[in-house]
Amino acid sequence: MATPAGQRRHRIRFERPVDVRDPLGGPTKKGWEFVAEAWAKKTNQLSATAEAIAAGAERYREQVRWDLIPRHVEPTWRIVERGKPYAIKSIAPSNDGSEMAIITVAGLSDG
Known part of the structure; x- marks a missing residue:
């Protein structure tokens, strides 16, 4: 069953990796x-984050689940929400195909 539209209130961006040429002829980045x-819809998977904090980790990964209307998404892409x-x-698509769930992590890299 699809998530009601009123619960999908987080605006997210999908971005894909690209090689950027250095204008001065340096290596690509x-x-x-x-x-x-x-x-x-954003759902924090708090158990993974709480375990890392409880173990005294200085750096940890925040795990988040996003529920949205199905669309083409590649695993090499990233999601950006409010600059994060x-x-x-x-x-993963839902069983009836009405929505998809994307599990993401943040905290250790730029995506």
Whole structure:
């Protein structure tokens, strides 16, 4: 069953990795290119984060689940919400195909 539209209140951006050329002829660098925006429901997977904090980790990964209307998404892309990047770890459609869930992590890299 699909998430009601009123619960999808987080505006997210999908970005894909690209190689950015140095204008002065230096080596290419990794950059990100805008793909699309979508509205999603955000659910923090607090158990993974709480365990890391309880164990005394100085750095930890925040795990977040996004529920949204199905669309084409690649596992190499990332999600950005309010300037915070999330690396995509898994993408799964619902059983009836009415929505998809994307599991992401943030906290250790730029996505």
